[in-house]
Amino acid sequence: MQAFIVHRYGDPTARRIGEVPLPEPASDEVLVKVHAAGINPLDSKLAAGAYKAVLPYRTPFILGHDLAGVVERIGRGVTRFQPGDAVFARPRDGRIGTLAAFIAVNEADLARKPANLTMEQAASLPLVGLTAWQILVERAHVEAGQKVLIHAGSGGFGTIAIQLAKHLGAHVATTTGPANLALVQRLGAAVAVNYRSERFEDRLEGYDLVINTQDKATLERSIGVLKPGGQLISLSGPPDAEFAREAGLNPLLRLVVGAMSAAIRRKARRHAVRYAFHLMRASGAQLERLTPLLENGTIQPVVDRIYPFAQIAEAFAHLESGHARGKLVVRID
Ligand SMILES: NC(=O)c1ccc[n+]([C@@H]2O[C@H](COP(=O)([O-])OP(=O)(O)OC[C@H]3O[C@@H](n4cnc5c(N)ncnc54)[C@H](OP(=O)(O)O)[C@@H]3O)[C@@H](O)[C@H]2O)c1
Structure with missing residues (x-):
């Protein structure tokens, strides 16, 4: 599958789209087909090596902390999700990599996608x-x-x-x-x-x-x-x-x-x-607390721009300008 991979810390030319094997979900994980992925300053800081002491990802690794997509397959121990469910998540640290066609996400980090939101809007939120x-x-x-x-x-x-x-x-x-x-x-x-x-x-x-x-x-x-x-x-x-x-x-x-x-x-x-x-952490349960507020319009996503996967470098240049208006989202097709 295709993914956006960091090959070397601190070198913007060493992040690019490449081929990686399809992930295999563990028994408590859900394989999600990613439709859209939000990008965050944390992605840029991670790739720059700023979080190496706290989040020591070994290169090469796949970038991306936010997703919306559809459950493809579930691990043996998964009880709350079924293939075909539309979901959104911020996968836990150590298991990131949403800028990819598929990702295996711990069941506890996932929540059902708010029904009123598009995949791109949902991916902007976790x-x-x-x-x-x-x-x-x-x-x-x-x-x-x-x-x-x-x-x-x-x-x-x-x-x-x-x-x-x-x-x-x-x-x-x-x-x-x-x-x-x-x-x-x-x-x-x-x-x-x-x-x-x-x-x-x-x-x-x-x-x-x-x-x-x-x-x-x-x-x-x-x-x-x-x-x-x-x-x-x-x-x-x-x-x-x-x-x-x-x-x-x-x-x-x-x-x-x-x-x-x-x-x-x-x-x-x-x-x-x-x-x-404060450094935020993943939680499907907290996403579920936010869902009613999203579904009744109390909180509305603000998406500045949606980029196709092939233009991911432009998406990061926009993010790193420091002047995005709301969120930037990458569509994974
Ligand atoms: N620790 C955590 O868990 C955590 C979680 C989330 C975010 N963060 C951090 O929080 C920061 C913001 O994240 P973000 O996603 O909101 O970033 P962002 O979307 O890139 O922020 C862009 C916005 O910042 C505004 N801005 C730029 N300079 C400003 C200034 N001096 N004063 C006030 N506004 C200014 C810009 O408005 P103009 O275009 O009008 O200048 C723009 O709309 C980042 O450093 C991020 O890493 C940390």
Whole structure:
């Protein structure tokens, strides 16, 4: 079958479409024929080698963390799915590779595709939907009336996080460029700050939660927006010791990782706010919690562009420009 393969870390010319054997599903796995695959900055960072210490994929490996498709065959122990079911998923770390004609996915990572969505729309959702759920619901327990700042509201993550935060009853602020202010307001942001002409910390104060997706300077400036007791959660680093423990890193790496966030944790403590890094994880059960919200239109996917598989290099160039509007999806035919 055809797949998009990373042959060497850190070399964009060493990622290309090639032939690989069809995967054989283990007893708890489902073989899925992939119809569409969403792409994420995580794919680019992985291929660049940025996650080697935490996610040590051995080259060559197939890229891709999001899929929508149809069950082709099931392992002996699979109980929840049948051939012919339409599904979507973010396969667990270590078992990624959705940019391919087929992939074997653990049953626990899969959910039925929301009935109202196209394959391309469904493929845009798992990674960012799970991230938004894990931060807003599981980690920060966002409640009605709380104030939440989501940086980069027009990106793949932000477009879904704004809608989920709004659904939870939060007052949502976001940052984006001038061309996307109307989009983020339509998605539910009460305050949209143009990062090119305004400083968000001049307009916002007393926030309960800030979700950072940007650089170190944005992360540090975000502290001033929070009220005492507020939470600063970063998706773009630096990682912290709790994350290193959960990731099962060895004691030396844990020390190194802990030191990476020492400065921001110190600054956060001085302002009586808490800092945490979050790395999302696969969960079919959480996708099923999102499905009713997708099927009743509370959360609507935002797909910027759909690329044919043969144009996957263009899709990654668009992603890596840092200016996608919602998600980029690759159609696997
Ligand atoms: N740790 C995790 O589990 C996890 C999960 C999901 C995402 N992430 C990380 O979160 C980050 C965002 O992911 P994504 O998928 O949303 O990326 P994305 O879709 O590539 O984000 C693109 C968007 O960012 C906006 N943007 C660019 N520079 C900005 C700035 N300085 N301030 C505010 N907005 C800005 C752009 O708006 P304009 O075009 O108007 O500039 C564009 O719409 C990435 O670093 C990703 O790796 C991590």
